[in-house]
Structure formats: structure tokens, C-alpha cells
Amino acid sequence: MAIELKMPALSPTMEEGKLAKWLVKEGDEVSSGDILAEIETDKATMEFESIDEGIVGKILVAEGTEGVKVGTVIAVLAGEGEDASSIEAPAAKTEEPKAEAASEEEKKPAESGTANLASDIKTPRGPEVPHGTNMKTSTVRDALRDAMAEEMRRDDRVFVMGEEVAEYQGAYKVTQGLLAEFGPTRVIDTPITEYGFAGIGTGAAMGGLRPVIEFMTFNFAMQAIDHIINSAAKTNYMSGGQMRCPIVFRGPNGAASRVGAQHSQNYGPWYANVPGLVVIAPYDASDAKGLLKAAIRSDDPVVFLENELIYGRSFELPELDDHVLPIGKARVMREGKDVTIVSYSIGVGLALEAAETLAEEGIDVEVIDLRTLRPLDKETVLASLAKTNRLVVAEEGFPVCSIASEISAICMEEGFDDLDAPVVRVCNEDVPLPYAANLEKLALIDAKRVVEAVKKVCYR
Amino acid sequence: MPIFANLVAKKSTFAGQFRSSALSLFERRSYTALPNDRTNDGKQALPKAKNPVAETATVADASTDEDFALHSLQTALDADKRYEPSKEELLHLYEQMLLIRRFEEKAGQLYGLGLIGGFCHLYIGQEAVAVGLQSALDSAKDSVITGYRDHGHMLAYGIDPKVIMAELTGREAGISKGKGGSMHMFSVEHRFYGGHGIVGAQVSLGAGLAFAHKYREDGGVAMAYFGDGAANQGQVYESFNMAALWKLPIIFVIENNGYAMGTAVKRGSAETHFHRRGTAFRIPGMSVDGMDVLEVRKAAEVALEYVRGGNGPVLMELNTYRYRGHSMSDPAKYRSREEVQDVREKRDPIEHAKTELMGMGVTEESLKEIDKRVRSQVAQSADFAENSPEPVASELYTDVLVESY
Numbered sequence: 001m002a003i004e005l006k007m008p009a010l011s012p013t014m015e016e017g018k019l020a021k022w023l024v025k026e027g028d029e030v031s032s033g034d035i036l037a038e039i040e041t042d043k044a045t046m047e048f049e050s051i052d053e054g055i056v057g058k059i060l061v062a063e064g065t066e067g068v069k070v071g072t073v074i075a076v077l078a079g080e081g082e083d084a085s086s087i088e089a090p091a092a093k094t095e096e097p098k099a100e101a102a103s104e105e106e107k108k109p110a111e112s113g114t115a116n117l118a119s120d121i122k123t124p125r126g127p128e129v130p131h132g133t134n135m136k137t138s139t140v141r142d143a144l145r146d147a148m149a150e151e152m153r154r155d156d157r158v159f160v161m162g163e164e165v166a167e168y169q170g171a172y173k174v175t176q177g178l179l180a181e182f183g184p185t186r187v188i189d190t191p192i193t194e195y196g197f198a199g200i201g202t203g204a205a206m207g208g209l210r211p212v213i214e215f216m217t218f219n220f221a222m223q224a225i226d227h228i229i230n231s232a233a234k235t236n237y238m239s240g241g242q243m244r245c246p247i248v249f250r251g252p253n254g255a256a257s258r259v260g261a262q263h264s265q266n267y268g269p270w271y272a273n274v275p276g277l278v279v280i281a282p283y284d285a286s287d288a289k290g291l292l293k294a295a296i297r298s299d300d301p302v303v304f305l306e307n308e309l310i311y312g313r314s315f316e317l318p319e320l321d322d323h324v325l326p327i328g329k330a331r332v333m334r335e336g337k338d339v340t341i342v343s344y345s346i347g348v349g350l351a352l353e354a355a356e357t358l359a360e361e362g363i364d365v366e367v368i369d370l371r372t373l374r375p376l377d378k379e380t381v382l383a384s385l386a387k388t389n390r391l392v393v394a395e396e397g398f399p400v401c402s403i404a405s406e407i408s409a410i411c412m413e414e415g416f417d418d419l420d421a422p423v424v425r426v427c428n429e430d431v432p433l434p435y436a437a438n439l440e441k442l443a444l445i446d447a448k449r450v451v452e453a454v455k456k457v458c459y460r
Numbered sequence: 461m462p463i464f465a466n467l468v469a470k471k472s473t474f475a476g477q478f479r480s481s482a483l484s485l486f487e488r489r490s491y492t493a494l495p496n497d498r499t500n501d502g503k504q505a506l507p508k509a510k511n512p513v514a515e516t517a518t519v520a521d522a523s524t525d526e527d528f529a530l531h532s533l534q535t536a537l538d539a540d541k542r543y544e545p546s547k548e549e550l551l552h553l554y555e556q557m558l559l560i561r562r563f564e565e566k567a568g569q570l571y572g573l574g575l576i577g578g579f580c581h582l583y584i585g586q587e588a589v590a591v592g593l594q595s596a597l598d599s600a601k602d603s604v605i606t607g608y609r610d611h612g613h614m615l616a617y618g619i620d621p622k623v624i625m626a627e628l629t630g631r632e633a634g635i636s637k638g639k640g641g642s643m644h645m646f647s648v649e650h651r652f653y654g655g656h657g658i659v660g661a662q663v664s665l666g667a668g669l670a671f672a673h674k675y676r677e678d679g680g681v682a683m684a685y686f687g688d689g690a691a692n693q694g695q696v697y698e699s700f701n702m703a704a705l706w707k708l709p710i711i712f713v714i715e716n717n718g719y720a721m722g723t724a725v726k727r728g729s730a731e732t733h734f735h736r737r738g739t740a741f742r743i744p745g746m747s748v749d750g751m752d753v754l755e756v757r758k759a760a761e762v763a764l765e766y767v768r769g770g771n772g773p774v775l776m777e778l779n780t781y782r783y784r785g786h787s788m789s790d791p792a793k794y795r796s797r798e799e800v801q802d803v804r805e806k807r808d809p810i811e812h813a814k815t816e817l818m819g820m821g822v823t824e825e826s827l828k829e830i831d832k833r834v835r836s837q838v839a840q841s842a843d844f845a846e847n848s849p850e851p852v853a854s855e856l857y858t859d860v861l862v863e864s865y
Contacts, residue, residue, distance in 0.1 A: 193701065201668060202665055207669040
């Protein structure tokens with residue numbers, strides 16, 4: 001019986017890819033282990049291996065095709081005794097009637113819970129970008145890479161260190177190309193030894209360099225948190241301002257997709273708790289670039305929290321020679337008069353999406369992206385509260401002792417008279433993130449929950 | 461690298477000369493034999509190991525060359541153990557050690573009076589370590605980092621005793637404006653990078669300082685001091701690995717004073733010969749008498765020559781002793797009075813140097829003169845520390861961040 005070859009998912013977050021090249025042609029005999037094709041994801045080019053034996057019957061997706069969805073049948077293999085030439089292509093699944101698709105949906109396992117975090121809403125031009133600036137489209141991943149490359153060209157004290165940052169080009173390809181441009185003295189692969197290299201980076205900063213330390217994810221920075229907090233954050237104070245520590249600790253933070261509890265946590269509130277640190281968690285490409293450049297130039301230790309699920313998203317990025325943004329300033333992403341949603345990082349996409357939904361129902365939402373978690377831009381939050389008198393915080397992270405908790409406290413302490421309703425926190429569920437797709441979906445924040453919370457504070 | 465060229469040339473001579481503290485022939489054999497034996501169905505060849513002699517001829521020859529780098533520095537030190545100072549040099553070392561001793565005694569006294577608070581870890585007994593090693597460093601380019609037992613180190617690097625004592629009393633004139641305290645003092649000017657309160661942190665940070673030296677190619681060497689207790693922290697070995705892998709210019713100095721707080725070395729360490737702890741990372745080790753300032757100085761020269769030659773890190777174990785408790789609040793019930801008294805009488809680094817000086821013809825009178833000078837310096841620093849004002853309240857909020865956002 002004919003075997004369908006489907007577009008494979010080559011990473012936890014891959015949804016589609018480019019069929020870059022076929023290495024077999026129709027009529028070829030293949031056996032298990034043969035490389036059939038090369039597939040490009042946003043991170044890398046991967047080889048697609050056969051696990052079956054047979055003859056290549058039909059190639060259904062031509063090489064060079066972009067945006068091939070995971071699960072699409074890309075070729076058909078004829079099994080033993082079958083005539084490869086007589087094999088018919090299966091009917092395209094997308095043609096199926098909608099009603100049927102819906103019933104299939106119920107039987108099918110749920111898609112990853114992080115699908116709820118997806119958002120394709122475009123963000124407006126930031127207030128710091130001058131009028132008339134040309135804009136180009138860039139992924140957050142490229143924006144971060146460009147930020148590092150520009151700062152490395154500008155200041156030879158800047159170097160990048162971490163696991164797989166050099167020869168592998170970054171576990172999430174954020175450091176792609178840096179080794180080729182700057183060489184192994186400035187782009188340094190470390191062994192898997194977070195505590196050690198965080199300490200070495202911190203020591204190098206004390207010794208006058210400007211390290212950018214990449215954690216493959218911030219989950220692994222838990223092994224190194226002692227140096228981030230006890231060594232990097234406190235030294236300037238303990239030395240009476242004598243010994244500085246200009247270092248950036250960066251990497252993806254927050255829930256990824258279906259990777260379970262140990263690889264899915266937002267550490268924003270942890271670091272934001274510590275005086276002596278600057279904590280930045282940008283959302284779009286422009287902020288990612290402008291704030292990473294600012295972080296590298298800062299004389300203070302900076303924890304720079306990225307998000308794996310946003311790396312591949314494209315946004316407008318100003319074409320400026322030196323796009324540096326101010327640390328500690330929130331950004332009004334959307335103006336509105338009825339209610340304020342405060343968020344940061346991936347939550348901003350959800351807040352914007354919720355705002356669009358709510359606009360259709362006549363609720364005019366203002367969305368604030370905190371961008372920097374420490375120092376927190378209270379003024380922008382309180383000014384918005386004074387205007388809308390209602391506030392919801394949307395945070396992809398645990399609810400207890402969260403940034404949302406902090407914002408609630410600030411509104412209560414300093415904006416009490418402006419409140420027409422209690423501040424509501426919309427966060428993930430208060431459980432370790434589960435693996436099962438349906439449970440993951442239940443655990444994570446989504447735009448629907450944000451919408452409900454907004455209606456609640458509007459008493460609607 | 462004259463010493464090393466010399467050693468390499470003579471290595472066959474060293475092959476048979478192992479001191480008792482170096483790896484024995486049997487140990488060396490089993491180190492090299494094990495991996496081979498394991499490939500044999502993963503079974504460890506215990507019966508074979510019981511009979512080391514049988515294979516010694518082949519295995520020992522191979523391992524002699526293999527291990528040479530690891531014990532070459534020890535061999536070099538053993539060949540010529542003590543630095544030969546001029547009278548002036550030894551007088552200077554003596555005075556520095558004495559300054560530390562008297563300063564720490566005074567700090568202990570001020571602690572008792574309630575003028576110094578919190579934790580206060582005295583360096584009494586260990587003076588020869590910091591003084592001997594520091595005397596070999598190039599203060600214009602080398603950097604130093606240590607743990608919380610740091611007053612003595614700072615004095616050895618020529619930092620004004622007044623600002624150290626004023627930090628201990630928590631005054632504005634203190635080196636950290638009174639915001640660091642006993643464990644957190646720094647002097648970037650003197651390339652002294654602290655003063656760190658988390659046991660073992662200074663080892664990774666020190667490797668970072670060494671990384672910066674190498675990155676800038678400034679010829680500097682970092683010296684990272686830590687105790688026998690810190691030597692059991694995991695990050696120490698992470699740092700050893702990267703320092704050796706990248707050939708960082710660093711000397712790891714284990715000040716083995718016999719006790720990790722109250723835990724005797726043998727109760728806390730499976731391998732009590734700390735200079736061997738770098739073996740797994742191919743870092744050469746040296747075991748040094750840390751109570752003899754001239755041996756310390758000589759050992760530092762051997763180590764520095766190796767590190768400055770671009771050969772990567774060295775691990776030095778300085779065998780020393782602290783006379784006082786771990787901190788001021790430690791009654792030190794885990795050891796006997798006799799043990800402490802015995803070291804004081806037989807191994808005291810200051811008495812040792814004094815005897816040596818008198819042998820060089822220095823008079824009792826001139827030694828008394830030094831003692832007087834040191835006492836007066838310490839008394840002045842104590843006065844200064846007592847009479848300086850406390851930090852103004854607004855200092856609470858300064859230095860949290862460098863920039864304003």
C-alpha cells in the first residue's frame with residue numbers, strides 16, 4: 001500500500017517550512033535512512049530521512065516551495081509489489097468540507113497550547129522612531145542578532161559567550177553569522193556549564209569587558225542565578241560604586257511549545273525582584289533591537305528576557321544607523337479610553353488581539369507594553385489608569401508574586417482614587433506547565449481570557 | 461620560560477623522583493590503566509590493578525610523560541624551595557605580615573567592643589600566604605580576587621589600613637562607603653576585585669578576570685584565592701575546566717587552613733591533597749608550605765613563570781592554619797587548644813621570619829622598632845575608623861545602579 005510522506009515538524013515550534021530541495025526523483029528506489037529532501041525552517045536547513053522502503057511514486061510538492069504546512073503530504077512511496085507509476089496523489093486534505101473538519105477536530109489531539117499565544121497583529125511604530133523613517137520587515141531573531149553585531153562593531157570590549165553560540169550558530173540561531181564576522185575570540189562556545197560561564201562572564205565584566213552571556217534558555221540560568229544576583233547585581237552597591245559590572249545575560253524565557261515544566265517558565269518576576277539589576281523583556285523586533293543595543297551599552301548588569309515563540313515573528317523595524325531605545329520606558333501600543341491592558345513580552349500580542357476583539361464590541365482599550373520590568377515605568381501605567389480608570393494585567397507566567405501582582409499593588413497604592421474597578425490579573429494557571437497539548441492549552445494565558453477580564457472590569 | 465625549558469629537557473631524570481606527596485607509582489598506573497580496562501566489556505579490571513608491577517614497564521613509561529606536566533611545577537619547587545631575599549626584602553615581608561597580624565587583632569578587639577558588626581573573619585596565622593604570593597605579582601597588571609576572609613589580602617596589596625578598618629566599622633570613609641562590610645571590599649585601583657561572600661564564587665569570577673587579561677592581551681595574570689571548603693563547590697571545577705580548556709592566565713590558590721568553618725578537611729573532602737584536584741583538567745598542582753613566606757614566594761615565581769608562558773592555569777595548595785575561629789562568633793570547639801598552640805609555637809610565619817632576620821644580623825631593637833611602627837599605624841586606623849561619621853542617610857539609595865533610566 002502506498003505510503004504518504006508528510007512535511008515533518010523539525011522543532012517544537014515549527015508550523016511550516018520551505019521544501020528546499022529534493023534529493024530523490026520519481027522512480028528512485030529508497031530505503032530506510034536515505035535522505036529524501038532538505039527542508040528549511042526559520043532556524044536551519046534539516047535533512048528529511050526516509051523511514052520506509054519503496055519506490056518514489058509521486059512528488060507532490062515541488063522543491064523551492066515555501067510555507068509548506070507541517071503534515072502536508074509532500075510525496076508518495078510505492079510499497080512492495082506496487083506500481084509506482086500508477087499511484088494517485090491523495091485528495092488534498094484542505095479541500096475537505098468544513099463540517100467534517102470540525103468533527104475531525106474533536107477526535108484529533110489538541111494542538112500545542114502555545115498556539116494560543118500566537119498573534120499576527122502588527123505593532124505600530126514606536127514613539128522613539130522619527131517620522132519619515134524607512135521601515136523594513138525583520139524577525140525578532142534577526143533584530144537581536146543585528147543588535148549584537150552592531151554593538152560588537154562599535155566596541156571591541158563586547159563579546160558573546162554561551163552554549164552553541166559560535167559554530168552551531170546559536171541553539172535558536174540568534175547568534176547566526178557572528179562567528180564568521182567576529183571570530184572565535186569574540187564569539188565563544190562554552191561547555192554546558194552555566195554556573196561557571198555566568199561567573200566567568202561576570203568576572204570579565206568586573207575586569208572591564210562587556211560580555212553578552214547567552215543562556216540557551218533562562219530555565220538553565222537557574223544554575224547560574226547566584227552569579228546574576230549575588231555577583232553581578234550587588235557588587236556596585238557593595239563596593240560603594242567602585243566596581244561596575246556591565247554585562248548582559250540574555251536568552252529565551254517563558255513557555256516554549258510542548259517542552260514540559262522544566263523548560264517553560266517566565267523568570268521576569270524573579271529578576272525584577274532584585275535591586276541592582278535592569279530587567280528588559282521586549283515584544284517586537286524594533287524594541288528587541290533598540291533595547292538590546294541599550295542593554296549592551298549600559299554600565300549596569302542587564303537581564304534581557306527574549307521569547308522563543310516570538311523569535312520567528314516578523315515586525316517592522318526602523319532602518320536607522322543606530323537604533324537605541326531608552327531603558328525603563330513603557331510604550332503605549334494602542335491608545336484607548338475605556339480600559340487599560342498592561343503587558344510585556346509575548347503577552348503584548350494577546351493584549352493587542354484582545355483589544356481588537358473588544359473594539360468590535362465597543363470597548364476602547366489602551367494597551368501598554370512595559371518593555372522594561374526593572375526599573376518599572378510606573379508613570380506610564382498610572383497615567384493610563386488615570387485616563388481609563390480600569391486596568392487588567394496580562395502576563396504569560398505564574399500569577400503568584402508576579403509582575404501582575406506588582407502592577408496591581410502600584411495601582412492600589414498610588415492610583416487608588418483612579419480605580420473604578422479592582423485590577424484583574426490574567427496569567428497562566430498556578431501549576432507547573434504540563435506536557436499534554438490539551439492541558440498545556442488550559443494552563444496558558446490566551447486572548448479570550450484577557451477579553452473576559454476586560455469585560456469584568458468594565459462590568460459587562 | 462627558562463625553568464620549563466630546563467625541566468622538559470631533564471624530564472627523564474624526574475621520572476623516578478616522586479615525593480611522598482606526589483602521585484605514587486601505583487596511583488599513576490591505575491589512572492592510566494583504567495580507561496583501557498573499561499573498554500574491555502566495561503568491567504573494571506580490579507584483579508589486574510592489584511598487581512601493578514607486572515605492567516609497570518609499559519604503562520609507567522607512558523604515564524610518566526603524560527603526567528609530567530602535572531607534577532613538573534612541584535618538581536621545580538622541590539628542587540629549590542625557598543626564595544633568597546635581601547635583608548630589606550625580608551624586612552618588608554615581615555612588616556607586612558606583622559601589619560596584618562596586629563590589624564586583625566585590633567579588628568577582633570573592636571568586634572568585641574561592638575564597633576564591628578556582622579561576620580568578621582580574621583586572617584591571623586595565614587599571613588604568609590597573601591604576603592608571599594602578592595610579593596611576586598606585578599601590581600601594574602595582575603589582578604587578585606578572594607573570598608570573605610579578605611582584610612589581610614587588602615593590607616598585603618598596599619591598601620590603606622584606615623579605609624579597611626573604617627569599612628569594618630561601617631563608616632562613610634570605608635573603602636565601600638560603609639555599604640560592603642568585612643566581606644565585601646574592593647579596590648579596582650589596586651586590581652583587587654573583592655571580597656566575595658558566596659563561597660566559591662570568586663573562583664569563576666577570577667577565571668573571568670583571567671579571561672579579560674587574555675582577551676585584552678595585557679600580559680596580566682589573575683590570582684583567585686579560595687579555601688579548602690570552597691574547593692568542594694561545583695563551580696570551582698566548572699572554572700577549572702574552562703580555564704584549562706582556554707588556557708586562561710590564572711593561578712588558583714587554595715588556602716588550606718584545615719577547616720571549612722568547623723569541618724576538618726578529612727571530614728569534608730574525599731581527596732584531601734587539594735593540589736591534585738586539578739589533575740582531571742590537566743592543571744598542574746603544587747603543594748606549598750603556607751607558613752613559610754619564602755617558600756610561598758618561591759612557589760609563586762614558579763607558578764607565575766608557567767602561567768605567563770601561556771601554558772594555562774596552575775593550582776596551588778597553600779598549607780596554612782588559622783589561629784582564630786572561622787569568624788568572630790566561632791568558639792572553635794572542633795579542635796583542641798593544644799593543636800592551635802602547637803602550630804603557634806612551631807610554625808608561626810611571623811616568628812619564623814623573625815628568626816631568619818635575626819640570623820641575617822637584624823637586631824632585636826630594629827625589629828621592635830618595626831613592631832612599634834605597625835602598632836601605631838593600626839592604632840591610627842582604629843581611631844580613624846571609630847571617629848569617622850557613619851554614611852549619610854541618602855547613601856542608602858546611591859550606587860544601586862550606575863545609570864539613571
